[in-house]
Amino acid sequence: MTDPLDRIAAALDRIAPPPPVPADPLAHPAYIWRGAALAAARDFAALPLGDLHGIDAQKATLVANLDRLAQGHAAHDVLLWGARGTGKSALVKSSVAALQAEGKAIALIEVVTTQLDTLATLFAAIATIPRAFALFIDDLGFNAASDARALRSMLEGGAEARPTNARLLVTSNRRHLVPRDIAEQESAINPRDAVDDNLALADRFGLSLGFHVVDQEGYLAIVKGYTDTHDLPFDPVEAVGWATRRGSRSGRVAWHYIVDLAGKHGRSLRL
Secondary structure, three states: OOOHHHHHHHHHHHHOOOOOOOOOOOOOOEEEEOOOOEEEOOOOOOOOHHHOOOOHHHHHHHHHHHHHHHOOOOOOOEEEEEOOOOOHHHHHHHHHHHHHHOOOOEEEEEEOHHHHHHHHHHHHHHOOOOOEEEEEEOOOOOOOHHHHHHHHHHHOOOOOOOOOOEEEEEEEOOOOOOOOOOHHHHOOOOHHHHHHHHHOOHHHOOEEEEEOOOOHHHHHHHHHHHHHHOOOOOOHHHHHHHHHHHOOOOHHHHHHHHHHHHHHOOOOOOO
16 A cells, blocks of 8 residues: 555645746846746846946946956956945846847846855856856845855855856945954954955955945936936926935935836836
8 A cells, every 4th residue: 555645745746836947048138047947037127228327437347347248258257236226236237238239149147045055056057058147146145254155166166167158246235245343353363364254255256346325416417317318307406305305315216216206297117
Protein backbone atom coordinates (compact mmCIF):
# COMPACT_ATOMS: atom_id res chain seq x y z
CA MET A 1 0.00 0.00 0.00
CA THR A 2 1.30 3.43 -0.87
CA ASP A 3 2.55 5.50 2.03
CA PRO A 4 0.00 8.24 2.92
CA LEU A 5 2.73 10.89 2.86
CA ASP A 6 3.70 9.82 -0.66
CA ARG A 7 0.07 10.10 -1.77
CA ILE A 8 -0.22 13.56 -0.24
CA ALA A 9 3.01 14.68 -1.91
CA ALA A 10 1.81 13.34 -5.27
CA ALA A 11 -1.53 15.14 -4.88
CA LEU A 12 0.22 18.40 -4.09
CA ASP A 13 2.40 17.98 -7.17
CA ARG A 14 -0.70 17.52 -9.32
CA ILE A 15 -2.44 20.67 -8.08
CA ALA A 16 0.68 22.84 -7.94
CA PRO A 17 0.93 25.40 -10.75
CA PRO A 18 3.48 24.53 -13.44
CA PRO A 19 6.81 26.35 -13.29
CA PRO A 20 6.76 29.64 -15.19
CA VAL A 21 7.93 29.56 -18.79
CA PRO A 22 11.03 31.77 -19.09
CA ALA A 23 10.55 34.88 -21.20
CA ASP A 24 12.51 35.12 -24.43
CA PRO A 25 15.72 37.00 -23.43
CA LEU A 26 15.89 38.62 -26.89
CA ALA A 27 12.30 39.81 -27.16
CA HIS A 28 11.67 42.35 -24.41
CA PRO A 29 13.25 45.63 -23.26
CA ALA A 30 13.13 44.73 -19.56
CA TYR A 31 12.72 41.70 -17.31
CA ILE A 32 12.18 40.74 -13.69
CA TRP A 33 14.28 38.02 -12.04
CA ARG A 34 12.65 36.44 -9.01
CA GLY A 35 15.05 33.55 -8.64
CA ALA A 36 13.80 30.92 -11.08
CA ALA A 37 13.15 32.33 -14.55
CA LEU A 38 13.14 35.59 -16.47
CA ALA A 39 9.73 37.27 -16.62
CA ALA A 40 9.05 40.09 -19.06
CA ALA A 41 8.39 43.41 -17.33
CA ARG A 42 4.73 44.20 -17.82
CA ASP A 43 5.23 47.85 -18.78
CA PHE A 44 8.75 49.20 -18.99
CA ALA A 45 8.16 52.92 -18.42
CA ALA A 46 11.31 55.02 -18.47
CA LEU A 47 11.49 58.80 -18.53
CA PRO A 48 13.37 60.31 -21.47
CA LEU A 49 16.93 61.14 -20.47
CA GLY A 50 16.25 64.78 -21.24
CA ASP A 51 13.61 64.83 -18.49
CA LEU A 52 16.20 64.07 -15.81
CA HIS A 53 17.61 67.38 -14.66
CA GLY A 54 20.45 68.28 -12.33
CA ILE A 55 22.43 65.05 -12.79
CA ASP A 56 24.14 65.67 -16.12
CA ALA A 57 27.57 64.37 -15.05
CA GLN A 58 26.15 61.13 -13.63
CA LYS A 59 23.97 60.75 -16.74
CA ALA A 60 26.88 61.05 -19.16
CA THR A 61 29.06 58.63 -17.19
CA LEU A 62 26.41 55.93 -16.84
CA VAL A 63 25.27 56.09 -20.46
CA ALA A 64 28.87 55.86 -21.71
CA ASN A 65 29.53 52.82 -19.51
CA LEU A 66 26.35 51.05 -20.64
CA ASP A 67 27.09 51.89 -24.26
CA ARG A 68 30.42 50.08 -23.94
CA LEU A 69 28.64 47.10 -22.42
CA ALA A 70 26.11 47.06 -25.28
CA GLN A 71 28.94 47.06 -27.82
CA GLY A 72 30.67 44.13 -26.15
CA HIS A 73 33.49 46.24 -24.74
CA ALA A 74 34.82 46.27 -21.19
CA ALA A 75 32.40 47.95 -18.77
CA HIS A 76 32.10 48.50 -15.03
CA ASP A 77 29.65 47.43 -12.38
CA VAL A 78 28.08 50.63 -11.07
CA LEU A 79 27.04 51.78 -7.60
CA LEU A 80 24.64 54.73 -7.62
CA TRP A 81 24.46 56.07 -4.07
CA GLY A 82 23.13 59.12 -2.32
CA ALA A 83 20.13 61.02 -1.03
CA ARG A 84 16.68 59.59 -1.56
CA GLY A 85 14.65 60.88 -4.48
CA THR A 86 17.61 62.22 -6.44
CA GLY A 87 17.09 60.16 -9.60
CA LYS A 88 19.24 57.06 -9.10
CA SER A 89 16.67 54.47 -10.15
CA ALA A 90 15.15 56.68 -12.84
CA LEU A 91 18.58 57.21 -14.40
CA VAL A 92 19.24 53.47 -14.62
CA LYS A 93 15.98 52.81 -16.49
CA SER A 94 16.25 55.90 -18.68
CA SER A 95 19.84 55.13 -19.69
CA VAL A 96 18.96 51.61 -20.84
CA ALA A 97 15.87 52.87 -22.69
CA ALA A 98 17.90 55.59 -24.42
CA LEU A 99 20.40 53.04 -25.73
CA GLN A 100 17.59 50.76 -26.88
CA ALA A 101 16.11 53.69 -28.82
CA GLU A 102 19.47 53.94 -30.63
CA GLY A 103 19.18 50.29 -31.61
CA LYS A 104 21.72 48.98 -29.10
CA ALA A 105 21.37 45.34 -28.03
CA ILE A 106 20.89 45.82 -24.30
CA ALA A 107 18.12 44.98 -21.85
CA LEU A 108 17.38 45.67 -18.20
CA ILE A 109 16.91 42.86 -15.69
CA GLU A 110 15.59 43.93 -12.29
CA VAL A 111 16.81 41.51 -9.64
CA VAL A 112 14.65 41.24 -6.53
CA THR A 113 16.87 41.92 -3.52
CA THR A 114 15.65 38.79 -1.71
CA GLN A 115 16.98 36.64 -4.56
CA LEU A 116 20.63 37.72 -4.62
CA ASP A 117 21.68 34.17 -3.77
CA THR A 118 20.34 33.06 -7.18
CA LEU A 119 22.51 35.43 -9.20
CA ALA A 120 24.73 32.54 -10.31
CA THR A 121 21.67 30.90 -11.87
CA LEU A 122 20.82 34.12 -13.67
CA PHE A 123 24.40 34.46 -14.95
CA ALA A 124 24.21 30.97 -16.38
CA ALA A 125 20.87 31.70 -18.06
CA ILE A 126 22.10 34.78 -19.93
CA ALA A 127 25.79 33.99 -20.49
CA THR A 128 25.35 32.75 -24.07
CA ILE A 129 22.66 35.23 -25.15
CA PRO A 130 23.87 37.64 -27.86
CA ARG A 131 22.67 40.67 -25.94
CA ALA A 132 23.99 42.85 -23.12
CA PHE A 133 22.18 42.94 -19.78
CA ALA A 134 22.14 45.61 -17.10
CA LEU A 135 21.27 43.80 -13.86
CA PHE A 136 19.40 46.36 -11.76
CA ILE A 137 19.33 45.92 -7.97
CA ASP A 138 17.35 48.77 -6.46
CA ASP A 139 17.65 50.19 -2.96
CA LEU A 140 20.23 47.70 -1.72
CA GLY A 141 21.58 47.78 1.80
CA PHE A 142 22.98 45.33 4.33
CA ASN A 143 22.80 45.38 8.11
CA ALA A 144 26.32 44.02 8.46
CA ALA A 145 29.37 43.37 6.30
CA SER A 146 28.92 39.61 6.75
CA ASP A 147 25.56 39.78 4.94
CA ALA A 148 27.27 41.20 1.85
CA ARG A 149 30.03 38.63 1.42
CA ALA A 150 28.19 36.44 -1.11
CA LEU A 151 27.61 39.41 -3.40
CA ARG A 152 31.21 40.54 -2.93
CA SER A 153 32.44 37.18 -4.14
CA MET A 154 30.23 37.30 -7.23
CA LEU A 155 31.45 40.77 -8.16
CA GLU A 156 35.13 39.87 -7.90
CA GLY A 157 37.05 37.01 -6.42
CA GLY A 158 34.82 34.02 -7.12
CA ALA A 159 36.14 30.94 -8.87
CA GLU A 160 33.61 31.21 -11.70
CA ALA A 161 33.86 34.30 -13.89
CA ARG A 162 30.73 36.30 -14.55
CA PRO A 163 29.50 36.56 -18.14
CA THR A 164 31.00 39.53 -19.98
CA ASN A 165 27.58 40.59 -21.28
CA ALA A 166 26.21 41.40 -17.81
CA ARG A 167 27.03 44.10 -15.30
CA LEU A 168 25.38 45.10 -12.04
CA LEU A 169 23.78 48.50 -11.48
CA VAL A 170 23.04 48.92 -7.79
CA THR A 171 21.28 51.84 -6.13
CA SER A 172 21.56 52.58 -2.43
CA ASN A 173 21.09 55.42 0.02
CA ARG A 174 24.36 54.30 1.65
CA ARG A 175 27.70 55.08 0.07
CA HIS A 176 29.28 51.87 1.41
CA LEU A 177 26.10 49.69 1.39
CA VAL A 178 26.67 48.68 5.03
CA PRO A 179 26.21 50.92 8.09
CA ARG A 180 29.37 52.44 9.52
CA ASP A 181 30.09 54.08 12.85
CA ILE A 182 32.99 55.04 15.06
CA ALA A 183 32.61 51.86 17.13
CA GLU A 184 33.96 49.72 14.27
CA GLN A 185 37.40 51.21 15.00
CA GLU A 186 37.11 51.07 18.78
CA SER A 187 36.04 47.49 19.44
CA ALA A 188 38.28 45.56 17.04
CA ILE A 189 41.74 44.37 17.97
CA ASN A 190 42.89 45.51 14.54
CA PRO A 191 40.65 48.46 13.59
CA ARG A 192 41.86 48.42 9.99
CA ASP A 193 40.41 44.93 9.51
CA ALA A 194 36.95 46.10 10.55
CA VAL A 195 37.11 49.14 8.28
CA ASP A 196 38.31 47.07 5.30
CA ASP A 197 35.51 44.53 5.80
CA ASN A 198 32.86 47.26 5.73
CA LEU A 199 34.34 48.91 2.63
CA ALA A 200 35.04 45.71 0.69
CA LEU A 201 31.72 45.52 -1.18
CA ALA A 202 31.56 49.16 -2.32
CA ASP A 203 35.18 48.95 -3.48
CA ARG A 204 34.27 46.20 -5.96
CA PHE A 205 32.24 48.60 -8.11
CA GLY A 206 34.37 50.14 -10.84
CA LEU A 207 32.08 53.17 -10.99
CA SER A 208 30.61 54.91 -7.95
CA LEU A 209 28.23 57.75 -8.78
CA GLY A 210 27.10 60.08 -5.99
CA PHE A 211 23.71 61.83 -5.92
CA HIS A 212 23.32 64.71 -3.51
CA VAL A 213 20.56 66.83 -2.00
CA VAL A 214 19.77 69.80 -4.23
CA ASP A 215 19.50 73.39 -3.02
CA GLN A 216 16.47 75.55 -3.76
CA GLU A 217 17.94 76.90 -6.98
CA GLY A 218 18.63 73.39 -8.21
CA TYR A 219 15.18 72.21 -7.20
CA LEU A 220 13.52 75.04 -9.11
CA ALA A 221 15.67 74.29 -12.16
CA ILE A 222 14.36 70.70 -12.10
CA VAL A 223 10.77 71.92 -11.78
CA LYS A 224 11.29 74.40 -14.62
CA GLY A 225 12.66 71.65 -16.83
CA TYR A 226 9.58 69.53 -16.21
CA THR A 227 7.13 72.39 -16.78
CA ASP A 228 8.83 73.26 -20.06
CA THR A 229 8.78 69.65 -21.21
CA HIS A 230 5.11 69.14 -20.38
CA ASP A 231 3.89 72.63 -21.30
CA LEU A 232 2.76 73.50 -17.77
CA PRO A 233 2.87 76.89 -16.02
CA PHE A 234 5.94 77.55 -13.90
CA ASP A 235 5.21 79.15 -10.53
CA PRO A 236 8.37 79.13 -8.35
CA VAL A 237 6.50 80.24 -5.23
CA GLU A 238 4.03 77.40 -5.53
CA ALA A 239 6.82 74.92 -6.30
CA VAL A 240 8.81 75.97 -3.23
CA GLY A 241 5.67 75.75 -1.11
CA TRP A 242 5.14 72.18 -2.26
CA ALA A 243 8.70 71.23 -1.28
CA THR A 244 8.36 72.99 2.07
CA ARG A 245 5.23 71.05 2.90
CA ARG A 246 6.98 67.83 1.93
CA GLY A 247 10.01 68.74 4.04
CA SER A 248 12.42 67.88 1.23
CA ARG A 249 13.87 69.15 -2.05
CA SER A 250 14.72 66.51 -4.65
CA GLY A 251 13.99 65.38 -8.16
CA ARG A 252 11.32 63.04 -6.82
CA VAL A 253 9.57 65.84 -4.93
CA ALA A 254 9.75 67.99 -8.08
CA TRP A 255 8.15 65.21 -10.12
CA HIS A 256 5.39 64.71 -7.54
CA TYR A 257 4.68 68.44 -7.78
CA ILE A 258 4.48 68.16 -11.58
CA VAL A 259 2.04 65.25 -11.30
CA ASP A 260 -0.15 67.34 -8.99
CA LEU A 261 0.12 70.36 -11.28
CA ALA A 262 -0.77 68.33 -14.36
CA GLY A 263 -3.78 66.85 -12.59
CA LYS A 264 -5.04 70.32 -11.65
CA HIS A 265 -4.82 71.33 -15.32
CA GLY A 266 -6.64 68.23 -16.54
CA ARG A 267 -3.55 66.67 -18.07
CA SER A 268 -2.30 63.08 -17.95
CA LEU A 269 1.30 61.97 -17.48
CA ARG A 270 3.03 58.65 -17.95
CA LEU A 271 4.12 57.65 -14.41
